[in-house]
Amino acid sequence: MPASPTSPAPISLLDLPAQHAPIQAELEAALRHVLDEAAFIQGPAVQLFAQELSEYLGGPHVITCANGTDALQLALMSLALPPGAEVIVPAFTYVATLEAAAVLGLRPVPADVLPDTFGLDPAAVAAALTPRTGAIVAVHLFGQCADLEALRRLADEHGVALIEDNAQAIGATFTTAQGHTWPAGTVGEVGTTSFFPSKNLGGFGDGGALFTRDATRAERLRQLANHGQRRKYHHEHVGLNSRLDTLQAALLRVKLRYLDHWTAARQRAAAHYDAALAGRPGLLPPARDPRSTHVFHQYTVQVADEPGRRDDLQRHLAAHGVPSAVYYPLPVHQQPAYEYLGYMPGQFPVAERLCRTVLSLPIHPTLSLEQAAYVGKVLESWNQ
Known part of the structure; x- marks a missing residue:
């Protein structure tokens, strides 16, 4: 049996104080700026962060929201699926993937995953598709992309939407057989992410965002996340109150760098x-x-x-x-x-x-x- 190893400094699953220490001055300056402006809801930092994250991801529309679960729910709401429509999800995922569908009166339909990379198995998805299927939710689990090429093809062939749950893989990319590079979260009709503190791009509380390359859908998502209104007190849709705090956006701008x-x-x-x-x-x-x-x-x-x-x-x-x-x-x-x-x-x-x-x-x-x-x-x- 090998000799017992000698321990270095204590090890943790996540060490946010150590991660933040080298950028503490930048974080504090961003925080002070928001406190001085006192624009705590939809302040300038929210739009600036959305623009910078869009540039990082290659140009999709970015719509910020309150958390990653809201992002999934808003993504499904933007599809306007009928009650009882089926949403294919991985059988191996965090419960929020199902939860977002269930609370909307949609039916989650689990499909098995690949045994090595943990992503949705395209063959299992193909077997789960029915005339009632409205969407496929691909989860980019643990940091790498699901088989985006196969899942995009299945969605297109069957006329259903592809949603990407990209809470764990922001910054990852997928290269197609034709050599195209797709940033994770930008391939489906809507991509979602979370800024929960433990995520690779984590905030200092809850936060989330959605990505889409469709300008019309982006506008609908903005309305849905803001009580369904295009302008104040004029509500075109049943929506949510789901906003990213200005403080979170300002701090996330620093961390995105x-x-x-x-x-x-x-x-x-x-x-x-x-x-x-x-x-x-x-x-x-x-x-x-x-x-x-x-x-x-x-x-x-x-x-x-x-x-x-x-x-x-x-x-x-x-x-x-x-x-x-x-x-x-x-x-x-x-x-x-x-x-x-x-x-x-x-x-x-x-x-x-x-x-x-x-x-x-x-x-x-x-x-x-x-x-x-x-x-x-x-x-x-x-x-x-």
Whole structure:
């Protein structure tokens, strides 16, 4: 058995104070500017942030909102689907993907995911399509794109909308067979993202945004996010009160300037983990789709599907000061809130197996290479 590794500085799953420390002066200046202006709702920083994020993503319309779940709901509202219309979602995802459809009276229809990259399986989506399907929601899970080319083709062939849940993969890109590069979140009729603090581009509270290349849809989304009004007190649609605070926008403007730098740091840490896991029996590193970049919102391994194996690895990591987390421990079709959909255990075997076997390791921009190397050594010392 390998010798027990020596721990470096304490390791956390997320270290926001360390990430913010080098830019603290910029953040404080942005905060003071908003406080001085006192335009806390729809202040100038909101539009400036939307413009800058649009430029970063290659020019789509950007509509800011209160959080990532609202963004998904607003995206579906913009489609004006009839009650009971079906929305295909991954069986392996965070519950908000289903929630946004369910609260609108739409029917979430889970489809299984690919066993290596965790994205929607296009073959499973094709099998789930019916005349009642109104939309496909592709989740770019853990930091890389779902198969955008195949899903875009399926949506076009069947006349349904493609929505991209890009909360975990902002800055990722997908390259098509023809060599076109698509920024994640800009390929569907609407893309969505979240600025929850733990995200790669995280705020200091809740926040979200939508992306679309359709100017008419962008205007509709702006109205839907603002009580359904084009101008004050004139309400054309039933909408939401979903706005990004000016304070959040100002702080996010600062952080957007550093996003690529932080992404590169995540990718360096991931490369260290890859090297430690190479050829390691019983542990699979996250697969890479060669058509997609990976921005590593999470570095998620798969542990051999044997009773107690993942728990044993978690205990081993914790005993050596390495935190870990399970995203997600229960597939969406087995959540009590969605029992009404009528799905049974065994219907989505890949998603169910992933919920038993995935484990996410620490990865964030301030994880030092020494810390990443230490995590690798702890993995190597695991006595299976």
